[in-house]
Amino acid sequence: MPVRTEEVIKLLCSISEEKKMKAAVKRSGRGALVTGTVAFVGGLVGGPPGIAVGGALGGLLGSWMTSGQFKPVPQILMELPPAEQQKLFHEVTAIVRHLDWTDVVQLTALVMGSEALQKQLLAMLANYVTKELRAEATPARY
Structure with missing residues (x-):
C-alpha cells in the first residue's frame, strides 16, 4: 500500500x-511600510530632523508590530x-x-519510536520553514 502525501504531512x-x-x-513588508510612512509624516511635520525621528520611531513601531x-x-503544514506538501x-x-515499512501506520510507529528519526525530520522541517516559508521555527529542542 503506497503512502500518500497527506499521510506524510x-x-x-x-x-x-x-x-x-x-x-x-x-511580515517584513508591513513593518517596512509602517517605518516609511512614519518617516514620511515626520518629514512633513519636522523637516529633515523629523525624518530622522520618524524613521527611528517608525522602525521601532514596525518591529514591534511584526514580532511574535x-x-x-x-x-x-x-x-x-499541494505542490509544497509534495516537496515535503x-x-x-x-x-x-x-x-x-509498508504503510503509514508502520512508518509512524517506526518514526515515533526513534528519537533520532524524529530529530532528523524536525531538523528537515525547521530548515524547510526557515528557507521556503521565510519564518523562524521554534523551539530549538528538536
Missing part, C-alpha cells in the same frame, strides 16, 4: 505537535498548497527510505 504534524513546534511568521506572530507548525513528501521519503 499528518506524520510531520504529529511530530511537530508533540514537540510544540511553532513558527514566527515574518507565532503559528503552530501543524497548522502551517495543513495550509500549504519527497524530503521525508528521502530520510526514511532506508527503513523497512
Whole structure:
C-alpha cells in the first residue's frame, strides 16, 4: 500500500505537535511600510530632523508590530498548497527510505519510536520553514 502525501504531512504534524513546534511568521513588508510612512509624516511635520525621528520611531513601531506572530507548525503544514506538501513528501521519503515499512501506520510507529528519526525530520522541517516559508521555527529542542 503506497503512502500518500497527506499521510506524510499528518506524520510531520504529529511530530511537530508533540514537540510544540511553532513558527514566527515574518511580515517584513508591513513593518517596512509602517517605518516609511512614519518617516514620511515626520518629514512633513519636522523637516529633515523629523525624518530622522520618524524613521527611528517608525522602525521601532514596525518591529514591534511584526514580532511574535507565532503559528503552530501543524497548522502551517495543513495550509500549504499541494505542490509544497509534495516537496515535503519527497524530503521525508528521502530520510526514511532506508527503513523497512509498508504503510503509514508502520512508518509512524517506526518514526515515533526513534528519537533520532524524529530529530532528523524536525531538523528537515525547521530548515524547510526557515528557507521556503521565510519564518523562524521554534523551539530549538528538536
